[in-house]
Amino acid sequence: MMKITVIGGGAAGMTCAILLARAGKSVTILERGERLGKKLSATGNGQGNVTNTHMDASCYFSDDTDKVARILSRFSWQDTVAFLQSMGGIFLPDARGRVYPAGRQASAVTDLMRRELFRLGVQIITNARVSRLEPRHGLRAVWEGGSLSSDAVVLAAGGAAAKNFGTDGTAYALAQAFGHMVTPLSPVLVQLRCDPQTVRGLKGIRMDAGLRVLRCGREVYACRGDVLFTESGVSGDAVFRASSHAEQGDTLWLDFLPDVPQNLLRSAVGEGEDGLLCIVPNGLGRHLFKLAAGNRTRLLSLLKAFPLTVTGTLGFDYAQATRGGIPLAETDEGLQSLYCGGLYFAGEVLNVDGECGGYNLHWAFASAHTVAEELQ
Numbered sequence: 608m609m610k611i612t613v614i615g616g617g618a619a620g621m622t623c624a625i626l627l628a629r630a631g632k633s634v635t636i637l638e639r640g641e642r643l644g645k646k647l648s649a650t651g652n653g654q655g656n657v658t659n660t661h662m663d664a665s666c667y668f669s670d671d672t673d674k675v676a677r678i679l680s681r682f683s684w685q686d687t688v689a690f691l692q693s694m695g696g697i698f699l700p701d702a703r704g705r706v707y708p709a710g711r712q713a714s715a716v717t718d719l720m721r722r723e724l725f726r727l728g729v730q731i732i733t734n735a736r737v738s739r740l741e742p743r744h745g746l747r748a749v750w751e752g753g754s755l756s757s758d759a760v761v762l763a764a765g766g767a768a769a770k771n772f773g774t775d776g777t778a779y780a781l782a783q784a785f786g787h788m789v790t791p792l793s794p795v796l797v798q799l800r801c802d803p804q805t806v807r808g809l810k811g812i813r814m815d816a817g818l819r820v821l822r823c824g825r826e827v828y829a830c831r832g833d834v835l836f837t838e839s840g841v842s843g844d845a846v847f848r849a850s851s852h853a854e855q856g857d858t859l860w861l862d863f864l865p866d867v868p869q870n871l872l873r874s875a876v877g878e879g880e881d882g883l884l885c886i887v888p889n890g891l892g893r894h895l896f897k898l899a900a901g902n903r904t905r906l907l908s909l910l911k912a913f914p915l916t917v918t919g920t921l922g923f924d925y926a927q928a929t930r931g932g933i934p935l936a937e938t939d940e941g942l943q944s945l946y947c948g949g950l951y952f953a954g955e956v957l958n959v960d961g962e963c964g965g966y967n968l969h970w971a972f973a974s975a976h977t978v979a980e981e982l983q
C-alpha cells in the first residue's frame with residue numbers, strides 16, 4: 608500500500624490526509640503542535656469562514672494566477688461545502704457570499720475533520736516538528752525523536768503568519784533544501800499602521816466606512832466595510848481587505864458616510880463643536896472639528912475623504928495570511944515539486960494568498976484536493 612506523509616495538520620494537511628485515506632492510502636500526519644487544526648479553530652473570528660460563493664482566481668495573488676484558476680476549476684466553493692458536509696454539519700453562505708458552518712463555530716469544523724481522520728485510521732503524530740527531509744527509501748521526514756520514510760510527502764506546513772498557531776516560516780527551509788526558492792514574504796489580512804498623529808484620540812471608534820487606497824494619486828483599491836481605529840492605525844474588515852493591496856506610503860481615504868450625498872451633508876452639518884451630533888460618533892466629530900479648525904468646507908471634505916498615510920502593518924504575528932511562498936512555477940500541475948519527485952505542496956506554504964472572505968481556507972482545501980487527486 609502506498610505510504611504518504613503529510614507535514615502539517617492544518618486545513619490543507621487534514622484535507623489531503625482525509626482524501627488520501629478515503630482512496631485507500633496509508634497516511635501519517637506529522638504536526639509540530641500538540642493538536643491538529645489550531646488555526647482553523649480560530650478562523651473567521653471563531654466562526655470559520657470556510658469559502659466564498661464569489662470564487663474566482665482574480666481574488667488571489669500568486670506568481671501564476673492561471674494555475675490558481677485551473678486548481679479552482681477542479682474544486683469549486685460547492686465542492687468545499689460538499690467535502691465538509693460529507694463529514695457532517697451544514698454550511699451556509701451569508702449575504703456577502705461568505706460560507707460558514709450553520710452553528711458558526713470554527714472549532715466544530717476542526718472537530719469534524721479530526722473525527723473523520725480517526726474514523727479513517729489516519730496515523731497522527733503530534734509534537735513532531737519536521738526539521739529535515741531526506742531522499743532515503745522514498746522520502747524520509749526527520750524530527751527530534753523520530754523519523755518516517757514514505758513514498759510521497761505533502762508539505763502543508765503553512766506560511767509565516769500568526770506564529771502562535773505553529774507557523775513561523777521555518778518550514779520553507781524543508782523545500783529550500785531541494786533548491787526551491789521562496790518569493791519575498793509579507794503579512795496580509797492585517798491591521799495597517801498609520802501616522803500616529805492622525806489617529807491619536809480615535810482609538811475604539813468603529814464605523815461602516817468607504818475606503819479607497821491611493822498610490823501617487825491613483826486609486827489602486829476601493830471597498831466598503833468595518834473600519835476600527837486602533838492605538839497605531841486602523842483595523843476591521845475593510846482594512847483587512849485593503850491590506851492585500853496597500854503598500855507603505857499609500858494614502859487611505861475614508862468616507863465616514865458612504866450613503867450620504869454631499870448636498871445632504873452640507874445642509875445637515877451644524878455650526879460649532881456639536882455640529883456633527885448624530886452624524887458621526889461624538890469622539891470622531893470632535894476630532895474632525897478640531898482638524899478642520901473652524902473651516903466648514905474642510906470639515907465637509909474630511910467627512911467624505913479622511914486621509915491616512917500607511918506607514919506599515921502590524922506584522923506577521925498579527926496577520927491572517929502570508930503573501931509569498933514557494934512559487935507555483937516550481938511545481939507541476941499536480942503541485943508536485945519540479946526538483947524532488949514525490950514532494951508535493953498544499954495550502955499557504957505556496958505563493959498564493961487570497962482576499963479576506965474565506966479565500967485562504969478555500970485555497971487550502973482546493974490545493975489539498977489537487978494533490979490528493981494526483982496521488983491516487
Ligand SMILES: Cc1cc2nc3c(=O)[nH]c(=O)nc-3n(C[C@H](O)[C@H](O)[C@H](O)COP(=O)(O)OP(=O)(O)OC[C@H]3O[C@@H](n4cnc5c(N)ncnc54)[C@H](O)[C@@H]3O)c2cc1C
Pocket residue numbers: 614615616617618619620637638639640643644645646647649650651652655656657658735736737738763764765766768769772773774775777778926927928953954955956964965966967968969971
Ligand atoms: C486568526 C486567523 C483567522 C483567519 N480567518 C480566516 C477565515 O475566516 N477564512 C479564511 O479563508 N482564512 C482565514 N485565515 C487564514 C487561514 O486560516 C489560513 O490561510 C489556512 O489555515 C492555511 O491552511 P494551511 O493548512 O496551509 O496552514 P495552517 O493552517 O497554518 O497549518 C499548518 C500546520 O503546519 C504545522 N507545521 C508548521 N511547521 C511544521 C513542521 N516543521 N513540522 C510539522 N508541522 C509543522 C503548524 O503547526 C500548523 O498546524 C485566518 C488566519 C488567522 C491566523
